[in-house]
Amino acid sequence: MLTEFADSSLLTEERNLKLNSTSLGLVYGRVTDCIEDGSYLIDNEYFAYRAIGCLIVPSKDDLVLIVREKDTKAYLLNVLSRTRVNNNSESKPVELSIPGNEELLIRGERLNLHGKKSLDLSTLGSMSLSACLGPLKITAKNCFTSVIETLVQIAKFSSLSAEQIIQKAGQTFKTQGRHQLISAQQDVKIDGERINMG
Numbered sequence: 001m002l003t004e005f006a007d008s009s010l011l012t013e014e015r016n017l018k019l020n021s022t023s024l025g026l027v028y029g030r031v032t033d034c035i036e037d038g039s040y041l042i043d044n045e046y047f048a049y050r051a052i053g054c055l056i057v058p059s060k061d062d063l064v065l066i067v068r069e070k071d072t073k074a075y076l077l078n079v080l081s082r083t084r085v086n087n088n089s090e091s092k093p094v095e096l097s098i099p100g101n102e103e104l105l106i107r108g109e110r111l112n113l114h115g116k117k118s119l120d121l122s123t124l125g126s127m128s129l130s131a132c133l134g135p136l137k138i139t140a141k142n143c144f145t146s147v148i149e150t151l152v153q154i155a156k157f158s159s160l161s162a163e164q165i166i167q168k169a170g171q172t173f174k175t176q177g178r179h180q181l182i183s184a185q186q187d188v189k190i191d192g193e194r195i196n197m198g
Helices: 002-006 008-012
Strands: 025-034 039-042 046-050 063-068 074-081
Touching (some): 039 074, 046 063
């Protein structure tokens, strides 16, 4: 397993795995510090930058794989293992991102995103969910919708079914249509200070 790379004995072995006769090679090391400019201090010796293909954001004490060339930049290719402080502590969360301001596009015939305990989707900008040629289904034990300003719903046909329906407006409540029908199996009650009909 990848966690076996965390053994201290592994760090004492030869680190350079030569790809060819040039000075280009693969090394592994431990992240000792995360710098604000996006670089990572490796083994307190040199700095490495996360390659665009490395989607997992490294954390301090991670064992990482790096490609190096003499007297040039080093690029961090992958996170090999992440250790816990002790066996009883929780592991650090794994963060996926693209280095810099690159756009991430995921395509596939079928995509499944599953959170065993919870799933959060959030953005500071706009969000769009669309199913142009098929249905969009939302199933939940409880569903809460909060809108700060405006809620607009447009449909050719709308149907709402529930045991009890309560609608409340702080100021004006208006329903309008070419034809309106109000029916009840027992009582219909209209109550107000003034009732104008016609």
